[in-house]
Amino acid sequence: MDRELLKQIVDRYEAANFLVNRRLNAMIRELMPEELTIDQFATLRYLRMNEKSTSSELADIFCVGKSSITAIITRLFDKSLLVRIPDDKDRRVTYLALTEEGKRMCDMMEEKIHTLLSKFITQFDEQEALSFIHTFEKLAARLMQGEEYRDENHTEV
Amino acid sequence: MDRELLKQIVDRYEAANFLVNRRLNAMIRELMPEELTIDQFATLRYLRMNEKSTSSELADIFCVGKSSITAIITRLFDKSLLVRIPDDKDRRVTYLALTEEGKRMCDMMEEKIHTLLSKFITQFDEQEALSFIHTFEKLAARLMQGEEYRDENHTEV
DNA sequence: GTAGAATAGTTTAATAATAGAACTATATCA
DNA sequence: TGATATAGTTCTATTATTAAACTATTCTAC
Helix, strand or coil, X not given: CCHHHHHHHHHHHHHHHHHHHHHHXXXXXXXXXXXXXXXXXXXXXXXXXXXXXXXXXXXXXXXXXXXXXXXXXXXHHHCXXXXXXXXXXXXXXXXXXXXXXXXXXXXXXXXXXXXXXXXXXCCCCHHHHHHHHHHHHHHHHHHHHCHHHCCCCCCCC | CCHHHHHHHHXXXXXXXXXXXXXXXXXXXXXXXXXXXXXXXXXXXXXXXXXXEEHHHHHHHHXXXXXXXHHHHHHHHHCCCEEEEECCCCCCCEEEEECHHHHHHHHHHHHHHHHHHHHHHCCCCHHHHHHHHHHHHHHHHHHHHCHHHCCCCCCCC
């Protein structure tokens, strides 16, 4: 790929990404119930799909420090949306699980977001949408690989 | 597009988007100099490309309230990365412009981010990258249209 | 031409997410 | 067993954010 073209593609990616994320986030924020933030919902959603994960796992997936996760988890716990379940094999470990209310809340929001995104996605023809998603997933996979960036950074000490 | 397929595409989009943004943000955060946050950089970058915009314009583009912009602008001003230039036609208006140091800082970061993104983008063949970007830009354009979501929300009465 | 409405931007107070360091408790390993 | 590593929390400070109240202007409709 030629140098100039690459630069253009990178620029265009940055610009589109910025717009899409800012707009979508704003739209999703509006769908949220008063008591839930986007990051809190993202946490609920992850736990909905991954029963019994831990703070450390969340910190890894979300690319933030563990103290950040503790704060979010505490807020969700205070709202009775999840519980902490100590592992009895390794007593350092605490599993996280949604309460019934947490699941309900998560499903309700997931539904609303689905409706929102569907409006935009249905504007593309099937083949274009599938190609796009396919490339997006490849990009995601490649970002997951080049993981040298972690440690030293989002883990304390 | 059939209902089940649509649901799958939306799910896949959500998952890929989450991964890509979290990872990329983490990687970019690491490139940042000590004194600059990602949001501050995004502000610099916008002003670099759009000379003489205003707080209100930034609030619109970034989909946040004006007081949020005031806070970021003040921090960048304190670091001597930008200046406020009052309009002498309409004295309510204040234009924002980068200082030379602001421009240098912005260019330096832009360069670093370019290098990072290039690593990933060059892994795709030219045609795939171009199709992807094309669809991404269409999505961005459509999100810009359905703007009913603003007002009442990110503008203070 | 003036009163009332709209607009641009700031201030203030409160909340959330975050980093980083210090800490507790537990487990692993050599 | 003693040193080291790991899981998670607490604490402190910073940043981004909202919402509401506010100042200073400009616009507008009468």
